Amino acid sequence: NFKKQVLAFDFGASSGRAMLGVYDGTKISIEEIHRFSNDPVIVGGTMYWDVLRQFFEIKQSLIKSKPFGKIDSIGIDTWGVDFALLDEYGQLLENPIHYRDGRTSGMLEKSFEKISKEEFYDITGNQFMEINTAFQLLSLKEKRSHLLERADVMLLMPDLFNYLLTGKKVTENSIASTTQLFDAKNRTWSDKVINSLGIPKKLFTEIVPSGTIIGKISEDISEELKIDMSDVIAVAGHDTQSALVSVPAMEDDFVFLSCGTWSLLGTEIDEPIINEKSSYYNITNEGGYGNKASFLKNIIGLWLIQESKRQWEREGKTYSFSELEELAKSSKPFKCFIDPDDPVFVPAGNIPKRIREYCIKTNQEVPKTEGEIVRCINESLAFKYRYSLEEIKDCTKKDYKAMYMVGGGIQSKLLCQMTANACNMEVSAGPVEATVLGNIAIQLMATNEIKDLKEARKIIRNSQDISHYYPTNVKVWNEKYEIFKEIIKSKEIVT
Numbered sequence: 001n002f003k004k005q006v007l008a009f010d011f012g013a014s015s016g017r018a019m020l021g022v023y024d025g026t027k028i029s030i031e032e033i034h035r036f037s038n039d040p041v042i043v044g045g046t047m048y049w050d051v052l053r054q055f056f057e058i059k060q061s062l063i064k065s066k067p068f069g070k071i072d073s074i075g076i077d078t079w080g081v082d083f084a085l086l087d088e089y090g091q092l093l094e095n096p097i098h099y100r101d102g103r104t105s106g107m108l109e110k111s112f113e114k115i116s117k118e119e120f121y122d123i124t125g126n127q128f129m130e131i132n133t134a135f136q137l138l139s140l141k142e143k144r145s146h147l148l149e150r151a152d153v154m155l156l157m158p159d160l161f162n163y164l165l166t167g168k169k170v171t172e173n174s175i176a177s178t179t180q181l182f183d184a185k186n187r188t189w190s191d192k193v194i195n196s197l198g199i200p201k202k203l204f205t206e207i208v209p210s211g212t213i214i215g216k217i218s219e220d221i222s223e224e225l226k227i228d229m230s231d232v233i234a235v236a237g238h239d240t241q242s243a244l245v246s247v248p249a250m251e252d253d254f255v256f257l258s259c260g261t262w263s264l265l266g267t268e269i270d271e272p273i274i275n276e277k278s279s280y281y282n283i284t285n286e287g288g289y290g291n292k293a294s295f296l297k298n299i300i301g302l303w304l305i306q307e308s309k310r311q312w313e314r315e316g317k318t319y320s321f322s323e324l325e326e327l328a329k330s331s332k333p334f335k336c337f338i339d340p341d342d343p344v345f346v347p348a349g350n351i352p353k354r355i356r357e358y359c360i361k362t363n364q365e366v367p368k369t370e371g372e373i374v375r376c377i378n379e380s381l382a383f384k385y386r387y388s389l390e391e392i393k394d395c396t397k398k399d400y401k402a403m404y405m406v407g408g409g410i411q412s413k414l415l416c417q418m419t420a421n422a423c424n425m426e427v428s429a430g431p432v433e434a435t436v437l438g439n440i441a442i443q444l445m446a447t448n449e450i451k452d453l454k455e456a457r458k459i460i461r462n463s464q465d466i467s468h469y470y471p472t473n474v475k476v477w478n479e480k481y482e483i484f485k486e487i488i489k490s491k492e493i494v495t
């Protein structure tokens, strides 16, 4: 009658959640304990995390989990790159700022005045993106340096929540590796990058591997909430790396596509790949569970549909995701394409309008209806997956027989089928709750309930439904792919 119960917290763009994971020795089952809004708050033009509310919700979750009995451990993951600054008393200096805030605009170019782009990539192996921690910190250095001077410690978001629960200040490896301040080959903070950007070295705490038991819930909190002092485990704090743990692959070389607000497409490797080609393609290397690295592309993902849906709501038109999918399905195929990763699509706002403007600029038919917009997003994403996969394959020189799609985005059967068609590849889709399952599995590995990553993947495979999609209509998709490539190249010239 063996049973282990753990709690996984996952902070995503649509919501934060506490999920109970129950392991019976062969399968993991999950149940939602608490779901709460994780909406950023704009104050005086700055977009913040509502961090204390989030901590309140963590406490609420702990209270709500009481009727389920003993919780053996807790693990927390969030999206990457955001952080908090603390003073020497361990208090927050200000609310953490959200990566979609505009403060990093121009910081990439600024950084290249301080360290050459080549050396920067050579050390960090990270895809250059303005949202990265390095550029957020540089914007502080440039515009509000007094804050950095006052700060004692920087903690990335999952590490911040771990600290608020336990009082222990450490940095977990996966979340460190996506900051662009991390030396990918030596797996430590990069003094060279940190010093070149002029960021105080003392802000950085010790890096611990994913799956480190960092301590127990503090006495204060356990007394306040009348709960046991469960262990807090630094899981892969970076949600993408927790999700990767649950890719149900049996083979060593596989392609994964983690589909949520972002689409992360890549492959798992043992050592980072950093060379001229990977730099040219701007492919990122990130650290994962069990010393694995992943070689992947950040693609803007379902943000385009989520934010379009919000825009239509602002205009008084409310649709569910499945309604939007139906509308897209019945719209004319291949009417127009966008480069989903064009910078114009990153900020929040009127995405449908920006898509129409993009189509005008690139001399394409302009999508009018909601269905046409969603169709254009889905087809363009599917083609962007192929485009990125070709770049990855050009670096690894490997061929992959199937693509493993995981995460909430796979609830769109349309997107899964289009991905199979565009990439001309079998798509295995599942689990939907990849991040949470990975978070749970890492906790179970940390306490030796599950032996290793291979076994964790097997258990998850047995616990979850996996669907399969096979390419159809390949000839047409191949032809249209050529047009997609022309469009995204011509846009580079127009702007």
Ligand code: LFR
Pocket (backbone or CB within 6 Å): 078, 079, 080, 081, 082, 099, 131, 238, 239, 240, 260, 261, 262, 264, 298
């Ligand atoms: C996915 C994710 C990506 C990261 C982006 C911003 O949720 O963590 O991996 O690049 O969000 O942090």
